[in-house]
Amino acid sequence: QVQLVQSGAEVKKPGASVKVSCKASGFTLSSYGISWVRQAPGQGLEWMGWISAFNGNTDYAQKVQGRVTMTTDTSTSTAYMELRSLRSDDTAVYYCARSPNTVVVTQVDYWGQGTLVTVSS
Amino acid sequence: DIQMTQSPSSLSASVGDRVTITCRASQGINNYLSWFQQKPGKAPKSLIYGASILQGGVPSRFSGSGSGTDFTLTISSLQPEDFATYYCQQYNTYPITFGQGTRVEIK
Numbered sequence: 127q128v129q130l131v132q133s134g135a136e137v138k139k140p141g142a143s144v145k146v147s148c149k150a151s152g153f154t155l156s157s158y159g160i161s162w163v164r165q166a167p168g169q170g171l172e173w174m175g176w177i178s179a180f181n182g183n184t185d186y187a188q189k190v191q192g193r194v195t196m197t198t199d200t201s202t203s204t205a206y207m208e209l210r211s212l213r214s215d216d217t218a219v220y221y222c223a224r225s226p227n228t229v230v231v232t233q234v235d236y237w238g239q240g241t242l243v244t245v246s247s
Numbered sequence: 248d249i250q251m252t253q254s255p256s257s258l259s260a261s262v263g264d265r266v267t268i269t270c271r272a273s274q275g276i277n278n279y280l281s282w283f284q285q286k287p288g289k290a291p292k293s294l295i296y297g298a299s300i301l302q303g304g305v306p307s308r309f310s311g312s313g314s315g316t317d318f319t320l321t322i323s324s325l326q327p328e329d330f331a332t333y334y335c336q337q338y339n340t341y342p343i344t345f346g347q348g349t350r351v352e353i354k
Contacts (some may be wrong), residue, residue, distance in 0.1 A: 163291075171283075171336070231338055235291070235296075237290040237293070
């Protein structure tokens with residue numbers, strides 16, 4: 127069955143970087159895109175960006191552009207989201223989600239379980 | 248950015264009730280709209296895409312309609328497991344944006 131399993135919770139200091147992984151199983155990652163969405167405590171959902179696992183093309187939200195890098199490793203069926211220069215308002219649960227399109231971001235169908243990233247001094 | 252506005256922000260309903268949630272886009276998004284359900288402490292679950300197409304495994308009591316700027320999610324007969332927060336999302340135009348959520352509570 128389709129699964130996206132994310133890495134565990136992280137605690138980081140302001141200014142540090144975090145890299146969250148999202149391991150795919152039950153499907154061929156290179157035939158899909160992966161979106162990343164975050165949710166601050168008690169808040170709604172915020173789209174961060176998308177990567178085509180077919181060709182590595184990305185689209186990032188302006189709010190995190192310049193601080194975020196999304197990559198995929200099709201040999202290990204894993205997607206990654208790295209966020210740099212962390213601030214306290216980056217504290218959130220980060221989700222990966224599968225998009226059944228490799229050209230443009232479209233709807234998502236399956237979600238990872240989420241990774242809590244806490245930024246605190 | 249396209250603003251997605253959901254109404255109401257919250258509602259109280261009883262098991263068996265028909266529930267309708269509205270989502271309005273600040274500009275036309277064709278039918279590139281999804282609906283998600285999220286329970287506390289859990290990842291969102293995809294319910295509907297393309298405004299009206301049910302994701303696999305989603306019960307038929309859920310339905311979606313609309314196009315352009317106005318969309319609705321309807322639960323025809325609310326079940327105990329449906330108490331959750333619901334989000335709409337447009338994927339017509341970058342950046343992808345979500346509504347603020349509608350919390351469905353037990354009356």
